[in-house]
Amino acid sequence: MARFISIRVLTYVILVFLATSFAYLLAASLMHPEDVLYPPAAPKPVPEATAQAYMNARNINPDVPLFQRYANWLGGLVRGDFGVTTGTNKEMRPVLTVLSERIPISLRLVVLGTVIGTVVGVVVGMVTAVRRRSIGDRSATLLSFVLVSLPTPVVILVVQQINQAIQNRTGYGLPAINPVNPLLHGWDAFVYESKALVMPTIVLAVLAAASYSRYMKVTTLDVLGSDYLRTARAKGLTRGKAMNRHGLRMALIPMGQYFAFAIGAAFTGSLFVELMFNWQGVGRYVISAISMADINGTAAVVLYTGVLTLLSATLADFLQGLLDPRIR
Amino acid sequence: MSEPILSVKDLSVAFDTEAGRVQAVQDLSYQVRRGEALAIVGESGSGKSVSSLAVMGLLPKGAQISGDIELMGKKIFTMSDRQLSDLRGDTISMVFQDPLSALTPVYRIGDQISEVVRIHHPEVSKQKASERAIELLEAVGIPEPRRRAQQYPHEFSGGMRQRVMIAMAIANEPELIIADEPTTALDVTIQAQVMALLKSAQEMLGAATILITHDMGVVAGFADRVLVMKDSRLVETGDVEQIFYEPREQYTRDLLSAVPRIDQGADSESRSVAGSAMRTVAEVATSDDTTPREQRPTVLEVEDLHRVYPITKGAVVRRKVGEQRAVDGISFDIREGECMALVGESGCGKTTTLMEIMQLRTPQQGEIRIDGRPTGGLSRAERAKLRSEVTLVFQDPMASLDPRMPIGDILKEPMRVQGYSAQRMNERVEWLLKTVELRPEHASRYPTEFSGGQRQRVGVARALACDPKLIILDEPTSALDVTVQAGVLALLADLKTRLGVSYLFVSHDLSVVRHISDRISVMRKGRIVESGPTHQVFENPQHEYTKELLDAVPIPDPKVARTRGGTVIDAEAFQGNSHDETPSEQGSVRA
Amino acid sequence: SKDTGQGGGSGGDSGNDSVAADALDINAKDRGDLGEGGVLRLTNNAFPANWNRYSLDGNETNTAQMCDGVLYPLLVVSNEKGEISANEAWAKRIELTSEDPQVMEVELQPDMKWSDGTPIDYKSIENVFTVMSGKKKGYNISSSEGYNLVEKVEQGSSDLIAKISFKSTYADWMGLAGVLPDSAVESPQAFNEGYVSEPKVTAGPFKVGKIDTANKTVLLERDDNWWGEKPPLDQVLFTTIEDPSAAATSFQNGQLDAIEPSVPAVYSVVKPLVGKGNSLRKSAGPEWSHITLNGSKGRPLEDVKVRQAVFRAIDRQEVFLSVNSTMPYPKDFPPLGNHILMPNQDGYKDNSGDLGKHDVDAAKKLLEEAGYTFEGEEATKDGKQLELTYVYNDGSKTNEAVVPVVEEALKAVGIKMKVQKVPPTDLFSKYISQGDYDLTLFGYTGGVLLSGNDGVWKQKGESNYAKVGSKEIDDLVGKASAEIDEAKRLDLVNELDAKLWEIAGLIPLWQSYSFWVQNDDLANFGARGFKDLDWTLVGYVKGSDKLKG
Amino acid sequence: MTNPSDLRGADDAATLQIESDHRANAVLEGLPPSEAEPPAGDARSLESIGRGELLRRRFLRNPSAVTGMVIVLLLILAAIFAPMLYQYGPFERDLRNALTGPTQFHWFGVDENGYDVFARTMVGLRISLVIGAGTALLTTLLALLVGTIAGYVSYKGRWGAFVDGALVNLINLFLVIPGLLLLMLFSPVLQQASWLWMIPLLAVFSWMLTARVLRAMTQQLVRTEYVEASRFMGVNPVVTIVRHIIPNIASWIIIDTTLGVSAAILGETGLSFIGFGIQYPNVSLGTVLQGYNISAPWTWIPPAAVLAALVISVNLMGEALRDALDPTSGSSRV
Numbered sequence A: 001m002a003r004f005i006s007i008r009v010l011t012y013v014i015l016v017f018l019a020t021s022f023a024y025l026l027a028a029s030l031m032h033p034e035d036v037l038y039p040p041a042a043p044k045p046v047p048e049a050t051a052q053a054y055m056n057a058r059n060i061n062p063d064v065p066l067f068q069r070y071a072n073w074l075g076g077l078v079r080g081d082f083g084v085t086t087g088t089n090k091e092m093r094p095v096l097t098v099l100s101e102r103i104p105i106s107l108r109l110v111v112l113g114t115v116i117g118t119v120v121g122v123v124v125g126m127v128t129a130v131r132r133r134s135i136g137d138r139s140a141t142l143l144s145f146v147l148v149s150l151p152t153p154v155v156i157l158v159v160q161q162i163n164q165a166i167q168n169r170t171g172y173g174l175p176a177i178n179p180v181n182p183l184l185h186g187w188d189a190f191v192y193e194s195k196a197l198v199m200p201t202i203v204l205a206v207l208a209a210a211s212y213s214r215y216m217k218v219t220t221l222d223v224l225g226s227d228y229l230r231t232a233r234a235k236g237l238t239r240g241k242a243m244n245r246h247g248l249r250m251a252l253i254p255m256g257q258y259f260a261f262a263i264g265a266a267f268t269g270s271l272f273v274e275l276m277f278n279w280q281g282v283g284r285y286v287i288s289a290i291s292m293a294d295i296n297g298t299a300a301v302v303l304y305t306g307v308l309t310l311l312s313a314t315l316a317d318f319l320q321g322l323l324d325p326r327i328r
Numbered sequence B: 001m002s003e004p005i006l007s008v009k010d011l012s013v014a015f016d017t018e019a020g021r022v023q024a025v026q027d028l029s030y031q032v033r034r035g036e037a038l039a040i041v042g043e044s045g046s047g048k049s050v051s052s053l054a055v056m057g058l059l060p061k062g063a064q065i066s067g068d069i070e071l072m073g074k075k076i077f078t079m080s081d082r083q084l085s086d087l088r089g090d091t092i093s094m095v096f097q098d099p100l101s102a103l104t105p106v107y108r109i110g111d112q113i114s115e116v117v118r119i120h121h122p123e124v125s126k127q128k129a130s131e132r133a134i135e136l137l138e139a140v141g142i143p144e145p146r147r148r149a150q151q152y153p154h155e156f157s158g159g160m161r162q163r164v165m166i167a168m169a170i171a172n173e174p175e176l177i178i179a180d181e182p183t184t185a186l187d188v189t190i191q192a193q194v195m196a197l198l199k200s201a202q203e204m205l206g207a208a209t210i211l212i213t214h215d216m217g218v219v220a221g222f223a224d225r226v227l228v229m230k231d232s233r234l235v236e237t238g239d240v241e242q243i244f245y246e247p248r249e250q251y252t253r254d255l256l257s258a259v260p261r262i263d264q265g266a267d268s269e270s271r272s273v274a275g276s277a278m279r280t281v282a283e284v285a286t287s288d289d290t291t292p293r294e295q296r297p298t299v300l301e302v303e304d305l306h307r308v309y310p311i312t313k314g315a316v317v318r319r320k321v322g323e324q325r326a327v328d329g330i331s332f333d334i335r336e337g338e339c340m341a342l343v344g345e346s347g348c349g350k351t352t353t354l355m356e357i358m359q360l361r362t363p364q365q366g367e368i369r370i371d372g373r374p375t376g377g378l379s380r381a382e383r384a385k386l387r388s389e390v391t392l393v394f395q396d397p398m399a400s401l402d403p404r405m406p407i408g409d410i411l412k413e414p415m416r417v418q419g420y421s422a423q424r425m426n427e428r429v430e431w432l433l434k435t436v437e438l439r440p441e442h443a444s445r446y447p448t449e450f451s452g453g454q455r456q457r458v459g460v461a462r463a464l465a466c467d468p469k470l471i472i473l474d475e476p477t478s479a480l481d482v483t484v485q486a487g488v489l490a491l492l493a494d495l496k497t498r499l500g501v502s503y504l505f506v507s508h509d510l511s512v513v514r515h516i517s518d519r520i521s522v523m524r525k526g527r528i529v530e531s532g533p534t535h536q537v538f539e540n541p542q543h544e545y546t547k548e549l550l551d552a553v554p555i556p557d558p559k560v561a562r563t564r565g566g567t568v569i570d571a572e573a574f575q576g577n578s579h580d581e582t583p584s585e586q587g588s589v590r591a
Numbered sequence C: 001s002k003d004t005g006q007g008g009g010s011g012g013d014s015g016n017d018s019v020a021a022d023a024l025d026i027n028a029k030d031r032g033d034l035g036e037g038g039v040l041r042l043t044n045n046a047f048p049a050n051w052n053r054y055s056l057d058g059n060e061t062n063t064a065q066m067c068d069g070v071l072y073p074l075l076v077v078s079n080e081k082g083e084i085s086a087n088e089a090w091a092k093r094i095e096l097t098s099e100d101p102q103v104m105e106v107e108l109q110p111d112m113k114w115s116d117g118t119p120i121d122y123k124s125i126e127n128v129f130t131v132m133s134g135k136k137k138g139y140n141i142s143s144s145e146g147y148n149l150v151e152k153v154e155q156g157s158s159d160l161i162a163k164i165s166f167k168s169t170y171a172d173w174m175g176l177a178g179v180l181p182d183s184a185v186e187s188p189q190a191f192n193e194g195y196v197s198e199p200k201v202t203a204g205p206f207k208v209g210k211i212d213t214a215n216k217t218v219l220l221e222r223d224d225n226w227w228g229e230k231p232p233l234d235q236v237l238f239t240t241i242e243d244p245s246a247a248a249t250s251f252q253n254g255q256l257d258a259i260e261p262s263v264p265a266v267y268s269v270v271k272p273l274v275g276k277g278n279s280l281r282k283s284a285g286p287e288w289s290h291i292t293l294n295g296s297k298g299r300p301l302e303d304v305k306v307r308q309a310v311f312r313a314i315d316r317q318e319v320f321l322s323v324n325s326t327m328p329y330p331k332d333f334p335p336l337g338n339h340i341l342m343p344n345q346d347g348y349k350d351n352s353g354d355l356g357k358h359d360v361d362a363a364k365k366l367l368e369e370a371g372y373t374f375e376g377e378e379a380t381k382d383g384k385q386l387e388l389t390y391v392y393n394d395g396s397k398t399n400e401a402v403v404p405v406v407e408e409a410l411k412a413v414g415i416k417m418k419v420q421k422v423p424p425t426d427l428f429s430k431y432i433s434q435g436d437y438d439l440t441l442f443g444y445t446g447g448v449l450l451s452g453n454d455g456v457w458k459q460k461g462e463s464n465y466a467k468v469g470s471k472e473i474d475d476l477v478g479k480a481s482a483e484i485d486e487a488k489r490l491d492l493v494n495e496l497d498a499k500l501w502e503i504a505g506l507i508p509l510w511q512s513y514s515f516w517v518q519n520d521d522l523a524n525f526g527a528r529g530f531k532d533l534d535w536t537l538v539g540y541v542k543g544s545d546k547l548k549g
Numbered sequence D: 001m002t003n004p005s006d007l008r009g010a011d012d013a014a015t016l017q018i019e020s021d022h023r024a025n026a027v028l029e030g031l032p033p034s035e036a037e038p039p040a041g042d043a044r045s046l047e048s049i050g051r052g053e054l055l056r057r058r059f060l061r062n063p064s065a066v067t068g069m070v071i072v073l074l075l076i077l078a079a080i081f082a083p084m085l086y087q088y089g090p091f092e093r094d095l096r097n098a099l100t101g102p103t104q105f106h107w108f109g110v111d112e113n114g115y116d117v118f119a120r121t122m123v124g125l126r127i128s129l130v131i132g133a134g135t136a137l138l139t140t141l142l143a144l145l146v147g148t149i150a151g152y153v154s155y156k157g158r159w160g161a162f163v164d165g166a167l168v169n170l171i172n173l174f175l176v177i178p179g180l181l182l183l184m185l186f187s188p189v190l191q192q193a194s195w196l197w198m199i200p201l202l203a204v205f206s207w208m209l210t211a212r213v214l215r216a217m218t219q220q221l222v223r224t225e226y227v228e229a230s231r232f233m234g235v236n237p238v239v240t241i242v243r244h245i246i247p248n249i250a251s252w253i254i255i256d257t258t259l260g261v262s263a264a265i266l267g268e269t270g271l272s273f274i275g276f277g278i279q280y281p282n283v284s285l286g287t288v289l290q291g292y293n294i295s296a297p298w299t300w301i302p303p304a305a306v307l308a309a310l311v312i313s314v315n316l317m318g319e320a321l322r323d324a325l326d327p328t329s330g331s332s333r334v
């Protein structure tokens, strides 16, 4: 057992190290943070010395050999220092600080939506499989395919517009964007923050449910004809209960993988939801890091997501074993 | 007479399949009264299972049903799902024919049994319910029930799973038990124990039992009344004695004549028609003794074979807490043209042995040689060639057939490997189906669309597809009615004598064994306790267990069965430990 | 600065009322008409990286919006025409006392104090000039330009007066005036990092209420220690919203009081709200868009005739409309006719001449002059069709709209156009600065001050991506930036611009408008053109709902 | 195993067949005849129905298969012919009517750049059909290859566990590899490449999760007796995977492919980040959708509806195929 775990950990460390180093080297050789910091078209170019000092401070000086920079970065990494951010705004915050500030925000945003979406998806998928070809099945199917056919920003905007229409008509509505309102205090602030969570949660839940329900429907269809369900019915379980206790569990086995990765993904946030609801989570940090040619940020994010992915993979294997005693 | 607990009127069931409509049951009417044991016998595929599923209200959605079924005066077709669910498992329960895939693979055995208690008696605590599950496991003869309750279905042998089904059926002491071939995978001693259990339930609680079986011996010893079915219709019904001694219909007579009898030597004394036709099979099987055994080449040799399953604890972090010695050092050999029977207690490691042979690899311990060559040392090509020459009929016919493949393709599969032409495969599929008494149009049906016996025949047909030299059969006739069984056995006997095909034959039906096999090995707890030529073992059993087995064989003659009944089916059997002095395990457990 | 075209700009069918070029649209009201109190909620698209405006990180427009004249003294302000003068809230006068050698004097208002209690006096001015000269090591200053031409800074006749002497003349001298507290310059550490998380020392009508870096919000409150006119607003809230459509939704939802809709996707969301408690305010702004032609050696556009042909092939009106047809630009909005001056600035002249006029035949003729022949529809030389590459950055809606227009226009004169969409970060580094392109569109801010833009026009200029120029142009650029006399300078600028048209390196397209949709009651705020806001006047009119709770 | 009396010297099963035909078999003669045999001609025609034919019939009998096929066909026809017949092209500007709703001239309205939404949707459909179908199929293929092989061998001793481990780590590697950066590295090459390269590119970064699921499902199946049975018959592992494992995990594969179509069509626009999207003068549904203006629903509803119609019709066919494969469909036990 110990051997098994240590081999796995070792493999993972190697994988993460490879991916991150690869990411760093790629980013460092491909990206031009100096152009972002000091745009060539800027009307007032800074003195060369200032620029050099700045780039050295960030370990992004293109005049320093790539491997030297890599070594600097690795050295920092060993000490738990991920370097500092770069970008147009010349902010020089430790990447680690930025990440640790943003992770809780992403988590707060994503967890609830993912959980609700998963549960709804599983339930809808199961019900539509059992009540196949009913009106409910057809409308759920139609809706979910429409949802997967829309770009996420459009789904978000539609939800926001619906909220707006309700607010215009009734006077009551939810805050459209922003997780906090600094103008409020105490209880009011808490109420605002709770309300602000509603719409992103709806969006995330709806999107997750749309695709989960499709997968869940087919895995459920696959178990519907099985003998053990007949046994469960013969024991005296009603349709629904037999499905819940015996069918569901079997149908969930392949879904375990998706759940595990959804949990991992919750930590990296959801780009569009964060962007369009203006939450300062990890998801948009990833994109801004890449588009700002932020080498340290990009490498750190790759490291972070790599670790999360592998943790998810482990969780997935674990879930599979948990759900299915046969393959233990 | 007491009033009927169940009455079936003009029941018809049909299915639509690719090859057109299948009329599974037609105009079936019968009644079962309180305290009565009704046996339904008849041709395989005649609608026995379908009609009983109809009673449970559990036919698959595609079935078209007409007629009426009244359960304790209530029409079940007018009842809601909830009302029916309240009855199922409590007032009326059923043991399904294919017990091997009927358990949910991901739940522990104990939980699956206690669930049935808790559904109908939510007031029972979890703790109590699992105690009850353990009690029930013990009652059906599963040793070490406390540990076994913690295992999953795939860790159980075929017979053990079947007993789990029985345990679930009797858990709530129902008024009506429908047992669809409940003892096919059980050895005779356990079978006797289980039948006694059912009988006592019937006698003590006044429950009614519907027993569907092909074992005329069981019918003779258990049933009050018998209902004979053929070709989706009722043929005749009557008291057990009347059926056995004065059958009115030709089919009933044919059926009885095809029953193999262990006491065939003494048949003249019996008034039963049972067994007459089988004598010919036995003659074919044993006549033609050309070369003496010693001079024939050895086809299969098993030497000191071991197979150990680890016993683990913990769902996530697995710890090995002991080992289950499923096969514990057995040796035997089979010569060309020889049929060797492996009999023994349920769960003693028979299937495991067969599987080890079929792997064609070095076993955990010991050696397996085919044609004198150790299986461990085979090259790829040799192994591939052997695969066509050694074939297996699985114990669980359902699980061994790909549910998403039509039967025709299943039968073609081994032939494809051998590169048969399409034309030849088609011809052969037709022939194979006919040989096992299925129809060519069945080729386009899927396994789920067959009756239990039909599936089993598909399994046998597949094993025969490519002219094998060694066939390993794991209970190949347990679900067959006796006429079909006679046909299959005759075919096997014929192949053996004329083509020198060898068999390793696992069966609990000692009468069948007696008819077909040349040699016999008796297995218990992972070891062979006795072996020798068939007649020798039958006539002069040496080991205690062999004697016990032979004594427990049911005789297809109601009178004989009743006189024997007292000796074997004793009251203690219900307590579940009559055969095992020590509360140990089939196969020994070492921590 | 460069705007890679993420935004659009202008033009439209809805705004048929033409705005006078230099008009403001800020709902100007007297202080007496304004009520006391209220909150103004605004949005920006980036959170300040450093609150020290003189540091490299702090030199950024979003930071400027929150700081200049709000938290910190702003000594120089611009009017709607882009003319600058001393801001009387902090500075009494800023003037040249001598032109040769150039000497300027700054006099501060009396009795002003930093929030840490230190007085704002000569020392505060000196702090700026010392640090910004670039001579002190370790200070990450934004730019020493102009400051490095200063010979010396001395105290004037009172401790509120600073006298600054220059080594050589510098046209934008007034813009150099500024103040910094002592604590901000006491060490490089204090200067570089002291203001990273908050503006430590302030001296304006507002002070910091709460800064939330995680959620990127800044709440400002009225500063009771402020000596000037009392600002009407209680609080100003800035929320950073990076996504434009999120900002639009936020405004729609009533979470903002004013928004600057720069792209059609945003404008179309907020447009229905105009007239329902909100007004659209618009004015011409300092930004303008253009197409740069790459005239480097060896490229197809090396020949000035070919470049001129491209000028004449492109219908600038059509290009403008393709981007801005749904934005509320005035009807018949004319294309921009000057590379340096905007129409609402003094001295603006349309120098485009014929080159600014769409004419297919003229374009073909120019190509023929350049040695191309027409085989059917194709302009060919040595058997090869003239082919140009248009490079633009992914995600630029403006370019996406413009590309087909330009392609069709060029096709009409027999030129084939290849389109290349590249990652935003690569656009300049890998394509434009490397000269690996023929055509590209982006925007410039035609600053209030000319200086600094010279790199775009000079032959060897760092930002001269067109790689065209002449000695003549270089000289004119030099002369114009050194000319202190405003009228003369404008003449020089127009002379320069005519040359720039001739050399055909950059096709000016249109001057962007600034649009604001904002609460009806919000006064002295909105489309301000070149003008700097006066935060002591920004507020809600008397009786407005916004003043309650 | 040599048998002197082996009748199969000619390796001809027919001999065995005749010899053991039960009418020629003395033992069986006495037995009751089997059930009434159906007319011979009928039997012949049915007997030759193989799995493929059976599938085809079951599939075509399903109304949703037909509906799905009709919709897909209509979409394909529309993609081919609509742009030829319609009066506007995808880049023809009608700036006067920018951002106006559907009219008889502009069937689906006009977007903010003056483009006709119908024209763009139809032209976009052309490329998107190819990308959607191609990517979804390729992704599935990759996932199938890695997933089933890993799942199949994982059960086969030490060596199998090693191969499985290697494949799983390959999956993990692809999961942690920064795809976007890698693409950026190759972006100069990609920009020169034909847009058809988008198909392998999209596929290569989206197969991993599916592969993991398929591996998990295969792991369950290799333990079943019917897979064991085919191994005992000497069926080659690849054939076993194709014949037994894939049909039994087909449900997941089918739905995953279906959803993959829309994912690919929408995901294609993401590649434009590295300068490798569908670019002018081409249009895809993704680029049309990308030009959404939320306050002008006609700018996004038509392309989304077309995409949804495509995905739904693919799903209808997929479900019909699933039902054709699954003999218990329609005979649910609950």
Ligand SMILES: Nc1ncnc2c1ncn2[C@@H]1O[C@H](COP(=O)(O)OP(=O)(O)OP(=O)(O)O)[C@@H](O)[C@H]1O
Residues within 6 Å of the ligand: B015, B016, B017, B022, B023, B024, B025, B043, B044, B045, B046, B047, B048, B049, B050, B051, B060, B097, B448, B449, B450, B451, B452, B453, B454, B479, B480, B481, D331
């Ligand atoms: N789901 C189904 N679809 C089509 N035909 C079916 C289905 N289930 C059963 N049948 C057919 O109905 C007939 C009756 O089946 P049933 O299972 O009742 O037989 P049985 O009498 O129990 O036989 P056995 O003794 O072999 O179990 C058989 O011919 C079988 O092929």
Ligand SMILES: Nc1ncnc2c1ncn2[C@@H]1O[C@H](COP(=O)(O)OP(=O)(O)OP(=O)(O)O)[C@@H](O)[C@H]1O
Residues within 6 Å of the ligand: B154, B155, B156, B157, B158, B159, B160, B185, B186, B187, B309, B310, B324, B325, B326, B345, B346, B347, B348, B349, B350, B351, B352, B353, B395, B586, B587
């Ligand atoms: N996968 C497994 N894991 C653990 N134990 C197992 C496993 N498979 C079988 N066993 C155990 O091995 C023993 C022998 O099983 P086997 O299936 O060989 O019995 P059998 O002789 O065929 O019985 P039956 O006649 O009931 O089919 C049983 O005790 C069973 O519980």
Ligand SMILES: [Mg+2]
Residues within 6 Å of the ligand: B048, B049, B050, B097, B180, B451, B452, B453
């Ligand atoms: Mg049956």
Ligand SMILES: [Mg+2]
Residues within 6 Å of the ligand: B157, B158, B159, B350, B351, B352, B395, B474
């Ligand atoms: Mg067994």
